[in-house]
């Protein structure tokens with residue numbers, strides 16, 4: 584970790600994360616070797632629970648990209664995609680994954696041995712343009728994979744009506760029929776019910792874990808955001824529920840003992856936008872001044888409670904809701920979400936990551952910063968960067984701005 588201050592009190596349970604990540608990717612390779620169908624799909628849609636219920640293996644290119652960034656494997660992928668004509672200004676996930684699949688997919692520098700090639704591709708027609716484009720390109724790159732193109736209506740959260748849900752339910756049925764036809768496996772309703780129950784339970788645990796960060800001091804900070812990994816890759820499994828249960832137990836104990844991240848929590852911070860996956864230690868930089876990032880926009884998007892009484896409908900609703908939660912939210916709604924989080928988590932200052940390669944989440948930050956100052960008197964700072972591409976980030980500039988911001992906040996608090 585390049586940008587951090589002094590060492591902090593990390594969660595003990597988070598030491599399990601590395602083995603969870605390795606085990607997930609090992610299972611992806613095992614599935615391929617055993618002839619268990621592997622399907623590539625975008626994260627956060629109802630497909631994952633159906634996959635696990637049918638014994639299929641879901642793979643998430645958008646999850647592999649942060650792994651590549653963390654292992655320093657992304658820059659060669661960017662070179663490949665840029666040589667193909669993709670602009671450096673485009674989404675970092677897109678440039679990474681397209682560079683990866685057009686390079687040596689199983690080369691020695693690829694983390695986790697790379698990804699097994701897809702037998703199935705779920706191309707969900709929703710989300711931001713790069714998310715859709717990734718899958719259009721993957722269809723061309725893997726012409727032998729069977730492709731399901733979901734026709735999911737893209738509707739803002741507040742505008743989702745019963746007829747949208749009814750249509751999404753019909754798409755879920757078409758999806759299941761596609762999987763049954765192309766894999767020769769039947770969906771067992773009981774197993775689907777169980778997967779949906781587990782998925783909902785994981786969301787309940789995740790929400791509970793996050794809510795403990797309202798405590799002063801917060802029992803853990805944003806550099807532990809890696810626990811999202813199970814919310815992306817293991818929804819609908821016992822693995823996610825067991826891990827999150829252990830994290831919750833530890834977090835609850837720390838909260839009860841009033842054990843924080845630093846010796847004295849002097850400033851509570853909010854982080855807007857996707858974190859810099861190549862150096863999550865940057866989120867701990869503020870700790871040298873007693874600042875702890877106690878809430879962020881990105882982590883809240885990975886939990887959607889499900890109506891477990893009607894699994895297919897629940898997964899249809901989840902598929903409708905997932906992208907609008909992150910990238911297709913109006914600026915007004917995002918402003919309201921940030922203001923509410925800053926109130927709920929007793930925030931002293933907000934850090935806005937101006938993310939060069941994610942326009943949907945970066946758009947409107949200046950308006951949100953003004954609203955924070957005007958309505959809650961909370962000051963903000965902008966950090967220029969990129970969630971994937973370290974070439975668009977300057978550590979010196981980050982440190983200068985972060986230091987000045989900490990100083991201002993401490994002065995305002997009279998500490």
Ligand code: SF4
Nearest residue numbers: 674711713714910941
């Ligand atoms: S929301 Fe941002 S990071 Fe995610 S796929 Fe879209 S442009 Fe890329």
